[in-house]
Amino acid sequence: MIKMDVDLKIKFLRAFGDKTRVQILECIIDGEKTVSQIVESVEGNQSNISQHLACLRGCGIIVGRQEGKYVYYGLRNQQIRELLVTFDEVLSQIQDDVACCNNHIS
Numbered sequence: 001m002i003k004m005d006v007d008l009k010i011k012f013l014r015a016f017g018d019k020t021r022v023q024i025l026e027c028i029i030d031g032e033k034t035v036s037q038i039v040e041s042v043e044g045n046q047s048n049i050s051q052h053l054a055c056l057r058g059c060g061i062i063v064g065r066q067e068g069k070y071v072y073y074g075l076r077n078q079q080i081r082e083l084l085v086t087f088d089e090v091l092s093q094i095q096d097d098v099a100c101c102n103n104h105i106s
Contacts, residue, residue: 011059012059015055015056015059015061016087018052020042020044020048020049020052021052021055021056023041023042023044024038024042024049024052024053024056024062024073025056025061025062025075025084026084027041027042028062028073028074028075029075029081029084031074032065032072032073032074033072033073033074034070034071034072034073035049035050035053035071035073038053038073053073057073060076061075061076061080062074062075062076062080063075063076
């Protein structure tokens with residue numbers, strides 16, 4: 001098992017700790033989307049979505065691919081997709097506990 005620095009892990013996990021970023025990831029989990037498609041799916045504004053895309057891209061979670069005048073955003077690799085699926089699988093098992101947890105800021 002690879003042992004990573006705890007501070008680096010926390011920095012990585014923070015990328016998943018924002019509602020808009022999670023919505024973006026769920027939007028592109030099954031394929032690339034343009035900013036306009038993501039904005040429509042997430043129901044956000046383009047400026048805000050672009051900032052979150054920059055964060056996710058900067059952390060290496062997503063990649064952008066230029067095609068003509070459009071940039072298509074997708075998950076970096078299959079491992080990121082599997083991580084998102086694993087989040088859902090684990091959450092489905094502990095969702096009642098998480099819903100009742102008052103020890104974290106919502």
